[in-house]
Amino acid sequence: LFNTLLMLLMMKHLLVTYTTQSICTLKGSSVELSCSYIYPRGHTVTSTFWFTEWGTSVEPEDLVQDPENAGRLEYHGDKKNDHNLTIRDLRESDSAIYSEHILYLF
DSSP: OEEEOOOEEEETTEEEEEOOOEEOOOTTOOEEEOEEEEOOTTOEEEEEEEESOOOSSSSOOOGGGSGGGTTTEEEESOSSSBOEEEEOSOOGGGOSEEEEEEEEEO
16 A cells, blocks of 8 residues: 655765655554654754655645645654654555655755
8 A cells, every 4th residue: 555765865965764665554554654864963954744746836745734634644753863654544545655855954
């Protein structure tokens, strides 16, 4: 049902690691997606969120802010080095590649 983006990405000194996994689960159950990141000392993370598609907008949309996901999605982690997403009451429409959007100041 789920495919998470498997990636080790280096962009402007930001190292992002998605837990290597492919998740197959039942409708109505819950899953947790994990992301950890390392950035240079002295920089500050200003925003992190999960998304599934980066459409025509300037930035992708935060999944938790989507009214269709109200009460089913929750973020946790320290948001300094990790940011995890729990999805409850899984639906077929939740099947996607999930990615983390991280903004930080130099």
